[in-house]
Amino acid sequence: MNFFAGFDKPPSQLTRQELEVCYARVMEAALDINMTRGLPSPAQLQLANPYLSLPGTSDFVSRSLIDWRNYGCLQGMPELRELVAEVLLGLPAEQIAVGENSSLALMHEALGYAFSHGFSTSPRPWIKEPSIKFLCPVPGYDRHFAMCEEFGMEMVPVPLLETGPDMDQVERLVASDPAIKGMWCVPKYSNPSGAIYCNDTVERLAKMPTAANDFVLLWDNAYAVHHLTDDEVPNQPLAKLCEEAGHIDRPLVFASTSKILLPGAGLAFFGSSRANLAWWLKHRRSRTIGPDKVNQLRHLLFFGSSKGLVDHMKKHRVLLAPKFERLEAELLQGLADVRQVAWTTPKGGYFVSLDLPKGCASLAVRLALQAGVALTQAGATHPGGTDPHDRTIRLAPTYLDLDTLSMAAKALVVCVLLAIAQNECSGNGP
């Protein structure tokens, strides 16, 4: 399907009228494509098939000597903690705890304890503070922002650069405002841009003085092993750097196997300093008798070792990398020479971030939706769901098969060009 057929000039040089013709063709195609969320594809889900019959009547005996079929073992079985600790969290096994199926829920839980009790370094529970602010690198993850809203935390946006958050801004803000108690970080293959926090950024995050004594980095290592290229970015040594800088309790690290094994059926992990882990378990004890150790054993048997987990991710990469390449190719073909249009080429993770001229993102998303291609809502990448420049669109290529992805990308190109043309005509152009 070529929506530009018959025009003998590149798409970027079509007039608004010509683009309306192309858009009418998109409408005629009666597409019904959903690329709103970062879902693994059915082919990826099949990689987990052997997991679905585990553990069987395994004779596994945990070193903890707690029966994996009965209550107990609040922190999680040591064997599983050892398997995931370094590779997913960059921490030793003693400093992590296994949760349920959602790392997001563990972040919510950590914030809940901070509000009701505070950290050991807090002068008082956060709920007693007049206000709590969190730094939010943008573009960022909408569910982090939604959680801030749920807890009534004020979001302070800071630009996310290719090297991580704009550290000049970050350092200035945290040094002066004691209400800033924390910061969201997706340090690797960030959602949605794929940005990777560079060594300098991580070092500065570890070292920077903060007005709040109990300032924490919510380090969402969602894409720890989700590489798309041979340039496999290792886990940043945040905990070590924080310890060296005298800020040992600063990082709260989260990860899960949702996009390694199966979404929803995976396991989530929390890791931090020894003191914070004790704090976590103390409060958690009032909440639950223990985690699902049968699922821990399933993970142990399925992956076998940390290397097994890493190797498993290579199978995901085989399925995912061609999709990112295809999306890139379509964007290049349709939007390469369009002013103020740019997109990221991530080395890992689940998303591509597409930037348009100011004021065009929500219109492009609306046009796409009308034409049967559902994208992540424009603005979702920013606090409060409002992108002040209305520029950024998150693209989620993982779920679709290659042909459908191509079709969606071709439609997107038309919608983007038409949105820019319409926007210029309405006097909102750059």
Next chain:
Amino acid sequence: MNFFAGFDKPPSQLTRQELEVCYARVMEAALDINMTRGLPSPAQLQLANPYLSLPGTSDFVSRSLIDWRNYGCLQGMPELRELVAEVLLGLPAEQIAVGENSSLALMHEALGYAFSHGFSTSPRPWIKEPSIKFLCPVPGYDRHFAMCEEFGMEMVPVPLLETGPDMDQVERLVASDPAIKGMWCVPKYSNPSGAIYCNDTVERLAKMPTAANDFVLLWDNAYAVHHLTDDEVPNQPLAKLCEEAGHIDRPLVFASTSKILLPGAGLAFFGSSRANLAWWLKHRRSRTIGPDKVNQLRHLLFFGSSKGLVDHMKKHRVLLAPKFERLEAELLQGLADVRQVAWTTPKGGYFVSLDLPKGCASLAVRLALQAGVALTQAGATHPGGTDPHDRTIRLAPTYLDLDTLSMAAKALVVCVLLAIAQNECSGNGP
């Protein structure tokens, strides 16, 4: 093993010196028995063996059309909700949501939302109230009390009678004190006494006027189907009665399959009015993308139907009922004619509650521990871990095999009699 061998009178008529001899024999037996918690036995765990290989590569397609291997379905799959709703919660499937593995965690979550946001009926979030009080029927469940402590809620004890909480006291308290926002209830086979809330109690709980507009009953239906006799007590119609009384949002109902399938690997459920369910899901959405639907499917395939679940519980009963009978027989033999000693004979659940003369419980537990029999800490059945009369001991007979249970019970009898004798000698007697 007969610790009373050689004495030609009933144990209850032995002198303190004679009892010291018996206790020395218990010590000599070098027992190492743990009956502190209500754990299912290994034989019970084996009933779940077929679950351990589920779901396999099932071709199940949920009516919700959401892939059970991928993200989504916040409320839980409709098929599973239908299977458990009436039988475990006494509510329609639309009014329940599936959580993770722990009903305790769902109670914590509900209280968390109440504190941070309040219910729709709340004048303000609970955190803004000068104080929050909860009625705690005693003897009760230590983890309920610990959760009150975690949230800084003041516990107001009310006596748990054979028919449920002392409703005269309850009605008087809730009518006059707007700080009393809720009440813990284990309505069936209560932990630890096995008490069953009678119709009149449930009706009064539903109808009673409360000074707090947002008063809630935390209805922990932990033992919904955990019958030990043919007199299978049905779920009380709390929701219906509350609706009829104009208090539709009063009950928050919780249950889990921890003691039906496997502890830790089961599923927990929350149910309430439609309005409260919407409230629950709204806040939950900020917390998690969705529950573990693979485990939901495992449950569906393992039980097949509500009847399948109820039938499965008959297998538990076959294993459990003889233990309760054995414990009863040992107590009868050793303590039947001892003044101010009484115990419950539950028709279901996991515990027996043993009452001693005032001031004897902690001593008896200490003597037992010294002799190698770990019991639930005395006082655990009361708020703050303090039984003001030091009378009540929770007995947990489920985990032990029959012979070990007999041995523990015989040792307990000696310790109880010796504690009473020592207590009388020290001038603390009744």
